[in-house]
Amino acid sequence: MVSAHTDPDYSAAYVVIETDAEDGIKGCGITFTLGKGTEVVVCAVNALAHHVLNKDLKDIVGDFRGFYRQLTSDGQLRWIGPEKGVVHLATAAVLNAVWDLWAKQEGKPVWKLLVDMDPRTLVSCIDFRYITDVLTEEDALEILQKGQVGKKEREKQMLAQGYPAYTTSCAWLGYSDDTLKQLCAQALKDGWTRFKVKVGADLQDDMRRCQIIRDMIGPEKTLMMDANQRWDVPEAVEWMSKLAKFKPLWIEEPTSPDDILGHATISRCHNRVIFKQLLQAKALQFLQIDSCRLGSVNENLSVLLMAKKFEIPVCPHAGGVGLCELVQHLIIFDYISVSASLENRVCEYVDHLHEHFKYPVMIQQASYMPPKDPGYSTEMKEESVKKHQYPDGEVWKKLLPAQEN
Amino acid sequence: MVSAHTDPDYSAAYVVIETDAEDGIKGCGITFTLGKGTEVVVCAVNALAHHVLNKDLKDIVGDFRGFYRQLTSDGQLRWIGPEKGVVHLATAAVLNAVWDLWAKQEGKPVWKLLVDMDPRTLVSCIDFRYITDVLTEEDALEILQKGQVGKKEREKQMLAQGYPAYTTSCAWLGYSDDTLKQLCAQALKDGWTRFKVKVGADLQDDMRRCQIIRDMIGPEKTLMMDANQRWDVPEAVEWMSKLAKFKPLWIEEPTSPDDILGHATISRCHNRVIFKQLLQAKALQFLQIDSCRLGSVNENLSVLLMAKKFEIPVCPHAGGVGLCELVQHLIIFDYISVSASLENRVCEYVDHLHEHFKYPVMIQQASYMPPKDPGYSTEMKEESVKKHQYPDGEVWKKLLPAQEN
Numbered sequence: 143m144v145s146a147h148t149d150p151d152y153s154a155a156y157v158v159i160e161t162d163a164e165d166g167i168k169g170c171g172i173t174f175t176l177g178k179g180t181e182v183v184v185c186a187v188n189a190l191a192h193h194v195l196n197k198d199l200k201d202i203v204g205d206f207r208g209f210y211r212q213l214t215s216d217g218q219l220r221w222i223g224p225e226k227g228v229v230h231l232a233t234a235a236v237l238n239a240v241w242d243l244w245a246k247q248e249g250k251p252v253w254k255l256l257v258d259m260d261p262r263t264l265v266s267c268i269d270f271r272y273i274t275d276v277l278t279e280e281d282a283l284e285i286l287q288k289g290q291v292g293k294k295e296r297e298k299q300m301l302a303q304g305y306p307a308y309t310t311s312c313a314w315l316g317y318s319d320d321t322l323k324q325l326c327a328q329a330l331k332d333g334w335t336r337f338k339v340k341v342g343a344d345l346q347d348d349m350r351r352c353q354i355i356r357d358m359i360g361p362e363k364t365l366m367m368d369a370n371q372r373w374d375v376p377e378a379v380e381w382m383s384k385l386a387k388f389k390p391l392w393i394e395e396p397t398s399p400d401d402i403l404g405h406a407t408i409s410r411c412h413n414r415v416i417f418k419q420l421l422q423a424k425a426l427q428f429l430q431i432d433s434c435r436l437g438s439v440n441e442n443l444s445v446l447l448m449a450k451k452f453e454i455p456v457c458p459h460a461g462g463v464g465l466c467e468l469v470q471h472l473i474i475f476d477y478i479s480v481s482a483s484l485e486n487r488v489c490e491y492v493d494h495l496h497e498h499f500k501y502p503v504m505i506q507q508a509s510y511m512p513p514k515d516p517g518y519s520t521e522m523k524e525e526s527v528k529k530h531q532y533p534d535g536e537v538w539k540k541l542l543p544a545q546e547n
Numbered sequence: 548m549v550s551a552h553t554d555p556d557y558s559a560a561y562v563v564i565e566t567d568a569e570d571g572i573k574g575c576g577i578t579f580t581l582g583k584g585t586e587v588v589v590c591a592v593n594a595l596a597h598h599v600l601n602k603d604l605k606d607i608v609g610d611f612r613g614f615y616r617q618l619t620s621d622g623q624l625r626w627i628g629p630e631k632g633v634v635h636l637a638t639a640a641v642l643n644a645v646w647d648l649w650a651k652q653e654g655k656p657v658w659k660l661l662v663d664m665d666p667r668t669l670v671s672c673i674d675f676r677y678i679t680d681v682l683t684e685e686d687a688l689e690i691l692q693k694g695q696v697g698k699k700e701r702e703k704q705m706l707a708q709g710y711p712a713y714t715t716s717c718a719w720l721g722y723s724d725d726t727l728k729q730l731c732a733q734a735l736k737d738g739w740t741r742f743k744v745k746v747g748a749d750l751q752d753d754m755r756r757c758q759i760i761r762d763m764i765g766p767e768k769t770l771m772m773d774a775n776q777r778w779d780v781p782e783a784v785e786w787m788s789k790l791a792k793f794k795p796l797w798i799e800e801p802t803s804p805d806d807i808l809g810h811a812t813i814s815r816c817h818n819r820v821i822f823k824q825l826l827q828a829k830a831l832q833f834l835q836i837d838s839c840r841l842g843s844v845n846e847n848l849s850v851l852l853m854a855k856k857f858e859i860p861v862c863p864h865a866g867g868v869g870l871c872e873l874v875q876h877l878i879i880f881d882y883i884s885v886s887a888s889l890e891n892r893v894c895e896y897v898d899h900l901h902e903h904f905k906y907p908v909m910i911q912q913a914s915y916m917p918p919k920d921p922g923y924s925t926e927m928k929e930e931s932v933k934k935h936q937y938p939d940g941e942v943w944k945k946l947l948p949a950q951e952n
Contacts, residue, residue: 151623178594178623182633185590189583218556218583224776226805226817227632228587272803275780371629375680398677400631400820412631415805 151177152495153532154463155184155232156522157239159194169243170521173235173434174463179228180532186232189219194236203244206267210440213237214269225413230437237438238468242518252439252518253471257297257478261286268444272415276422282447289479296478304509305474306484307491308336308366310461313355315340322351326358333507336364336488338394342372345381352388361389364488368394375401392428413437414444421452428486430459433468439518446476456481461492466503467519470510498526556582557900558937559868560589560637561927562644564599574648575926578640578839579868584633585937591637594624599641608649611672615845618642619674630818635842642843643873647923657844657923658876662702662883666691673849677820681827687852694884701883709914710879711889712896713741713771715866718760720745727756731763738912741769741893743799747777750786757793766794769893773799780806797833818842819849826857833891835864838873844923851881861886866897871908872924875915903931 152174159169175183193213194202202209213233214225223229245252256264265282312325329337339355341348356365367390373381378396385393399411411417412435420426429449436442449456458473460466473489481487489510496502500521504511513519529536557579564574580588598618599607607614618638619630628634650657661669670687717730734742744760746753761770772795778786783801790798804816816822817840825831834854841847854861863878865871878894886892894915901907905926909916918924934941 174626176623176626178621179627179634182587182590182594182624182627185587186633189587216583218581219587221579221581222584222587222633222636224804227634228591228627229584229632231627270779272779272806274782374675374677377679398820399629400818401677401824413805415803419806 152463153177153180155180155187155235156527157187157235159239159243161199161243163247165247167243167246168521169239169241169246170517171235171237171239171242171438172464172468172520172522173231173238174465175231182228183231183235186219186222186228187235190216190229190232190236194240199240199243199247202240203267206440207269209240210237210267210269210437211271214437225415225437227412230412231435233437234434237440238434238518238520241439242520246517249516251471251513251516253474253478253512256439256443256471256475257293261290264443267440268447269440270444273418273444273448276418277444277448277451281451282444285447285450285480289482292482293478296482300474300478300512304504304506304511305470305477306336306488307505307508307510308338308364308488309334309491309493309508310338310340310368311491311493312337313339313351315343319351319354322354323358326355330359335508336366336391338366338368338490340370341367341385341393342369342381345384348381348385352385356388364391365389366391366394369396371395371398373397394430411436414441414448417445418448421448421454426454428457429454430457431469431472432459433465433472434462435459439472442472446472446480450480455483455486457487458489460490461494463495464499464520464522466491466496466510467499467501470503470513471518474510474512498522498530557868558582558585560585560592560640561932562592562640564644564648566604566648568652570652572648572651573926574644574646574651575922576640576642576644576647576843577869577873577925577927578636578643579870580636587633588636588640591624591633592640595621595634595637595641599645604645604648604652607645608672611845612674614645615642615672615674615842616676619842630820630842632817635817636840638842639839642845643839643923643925646844647925651922654921656876656918656921658879658883658917661844661848661876661880662698666695669848672845673852674845675849678823678849678853681823682849682853682856686856687849690852690855690885694887697887698883701887705879705883705917709909709911709916710875710882711741711893712910712913712915713743713769713893714739714896714898714913715743715745715773716896716898717742718744718756720748724756724759727759728763731760735764740913741771741796743771743773743895745775746772746790746798747774747786750789753786753790757790761793769796770794771796771799774801776800776803778802799835816841819846819853822850823853826853826859831859833862834859835862836874836877837864838870838877839867840864844877847877851877851885855885860888860891862892863894865895866899868900869904869925869927871896871901871915872904872906875908875918876923879915879917903927903935 154172154174157171173183190213219229241252245255248255261283264286265279268282270279309329312329313322337355337359339352365388367385373396375397382393431442431445436445446456456476458469460469469489477484491505500523501513501515501519532538533542559577559579562576578588595618624634646657650660653660666688669691670684673687675684714734717734718727742760742764744757770793772790778801780802787798836847836850838847851861861881863874865874874894882889896910905928906918906920906924937943938947
């Protein structure tokens with residue numbers, strides 16, 4: 143359930159790239175929607191498919207920047223984007239599958255593939271178009287070369303302790319106060335110290351729920367708030383002045399994701415150009431990347447590097463279908479090779495739908511433990527895919543006739 | 548042919564709303580792409596169709612703001628937008644059909660429907676969400692009420708003289724110098740005084756072509772340039788400093804359409820939130836609306852009103868499939884009821900594909916003459932639709948097997 147959405151029912155576009163190699167390895171990519179939009183995304187994936195079909199993986203990753211640009215500047219499809227909405231989600235799904243395939247062929251999880259990669263090769267995966275006014279290829283190289291210092295120690299640290307996470311599972315808008323209390327108590331028991339609460343539907347309701355959660359977690363633990371784009375700018379200012387007494391670390395998506403000048407504190411965006419401006423305008427105190435909304439690892443790399451340049455902490459968005467599985471690779475790489483800091487940094491965690499993944503996230507003591515299986519953790523269980531495939535899966539066969547009545 | 552697009556081949560999503568009324572009137576709506584993206588847009592139109600099916604037109608236009616919000620905030624589809632890319636194009640096509648239907652039922656062209664509409668009703672068509680920090684409902688009402696003064700005279704003036712246009716038909720990037728000269732000579736003969744040239748592929752080539760056109764049209768006539776998002780910010784600054792000697796009135800889309808802070812002079816955008824910021828940031832000297840990219844008349848109204856508040860001239864984007872037919876209604880309404888000024892204002896014209904429309908634009912002495920037929924001029928000729936329908940139309944039946952070989 144997602145707060146701003148009255149009838150959410152996650153579904154995902156799941157891309158599988160097969161090859162003619164004898165290793166039988168498949169690259170799996172994913173992007174999700176809140177339900178019905180997925181057939182539109184699948185339609186866009188099909189429109190992009192010709193870029194991948196009958197291509198050699200070596201040629202694709204050998205000129206990954208060129209390939210990224212081919213996908214995002216498809217002469218025919220540029221008009222329906224570019225780099226936003228349906229087409230960009232489809233791009234993410236396709237590229238996520240390419241990264242999964244590449245990492246599997248290298249026998250490494252994506253985070254380790256990135257950590258071990260030569261800085262020049264890393265930089266060659268990034269399209270710097272529209273961001274060279276704040277980050278050039280040379281800037282990126284310099285950051286990555288500096289990141290080599292202390293890398294080994296940070297990798298060890300990650301393997302031992304994992305990457306700090308916060309939980310959004312306790313405080314969705316639809317929950318009763320009792321459920322809120324129960325989930326919160328359980329989370330505290332499980333070692334969670336950072337909690338996100340959804341707000342923005344009703345101010346009185348928000349005040350009561352924030353009071354409950356602040357009372358339960360005490361004054362020291364961290365509370366974040368997420369408004370899911372519910373407000374106009376003046377409304378956001380007024381509302382948040384009332385909620386300030388509960389001491390939120392940040393307020394997420396207070397208004398339209400397109401409103402750069404109206405923004406505040408933390409935002410997830412649809413591409414690197416929007417992130418660039420939020421950084422330039424000093425409109426961000428935290429930056430939220432998204433592994434299924436940006437153009438896969440490639441575009442996320444450019445955003446991680448810009449964040450480093452502006453010294454803004456990255457706190458990834460997760461949840462949905464598979465976001466946790468994917469984004470852990472990016473943030474672990476960021477710590478080891480780019481930011482080298484955990485200060486004010488934390489990755490979202492939602493305890494939802496992991497059971498469908500072949501390599502689900504491992505949380506220990508409120509931290510993401512680095513995955514060890516090769517790939518991008520994107521592969522779903524065969525059984526889950528079969529059951530949930532639209533419209534022929536067992537789950538849909540039950541649902542669809544019921545909806546028609 | 549469009550400059551930034553190597554294999555353009557316009558296609559359009561064409562929405563027809565039929566009703567059970569005995570008048571047999573149909574509402575036709577359109578949005579176009581550069582070719583292959585259209586099947587993705589059609590998929591999104593189908594995902595939105597349930598908002599219109601079995602609804603009463605009176606209920607829709609009676610709470611048009613609510614209906615607009617329903618479409619753009621569809622709980623399931625919000626994630627794949629919101630208000631951008633494929634989903635927003637689909638929204639435009641559906642709403643364009645609703646406006647066509649409404650205007651036909653009222654027996655008026657859309658511009659006249661708007662001009663005659665009570666300011667309160669007009670305002671009730673607009674969703675002010677995310678723009679109330681610069682334009683409230685009260686601001687909008689005040690602007691429209693002031694616009695009543697002198698309205699009758701301006702309407703007469705439009706009917707007699709039309710709305711000033713400029714032509715983009717002479718100077719596409721692919722044209723040879725000879726073709727450029729020929730088209731330019733013909734356009735001068737036809738009374739055109741304002742010309743747009745496409746730039747950005749090759750600087751030397753641009754210098755030569757701009758010299759040719761400036762020589763032909765002389766120092767007094769107006770020259771605009773359009774870079775179709777080809778540049779990064781530093782590149783745009785360098786390039787344009789070289790082209791400045793040809794005295795362009797504006798440079799259009801120098802960089803990513805998402806780059807608000809990097810923008811300059813003139814831009815078409817995908818929604819009112821982006822326009823709002825361009826106005827706030829004083830990054831615009833001209834504003835380009837688009838009748839198939841923004842959320843139909845409804846969202847264009849909000850942009851016209853914001854432009855009036857900031858006193859920025861609106862110079863609509865046209866071309867594509869049917870853009871000229873639609874946008875003339877908006878700009879004629881703008882002159883009569885909102886801006887009341889023609890200073891620095893001019894509407895794009897491209898002489899392309901008008902033959903497929905039942906009520907094609909009428910250009911006289913380089914001006915758009917106000918259409919008199921009821922509706923939004925969106926209806927296509929039956930014969931054209933039949934021939935060009937994908938994939939069963941005659942044109943496609945010839946094309947598709949040829950492509951397969």
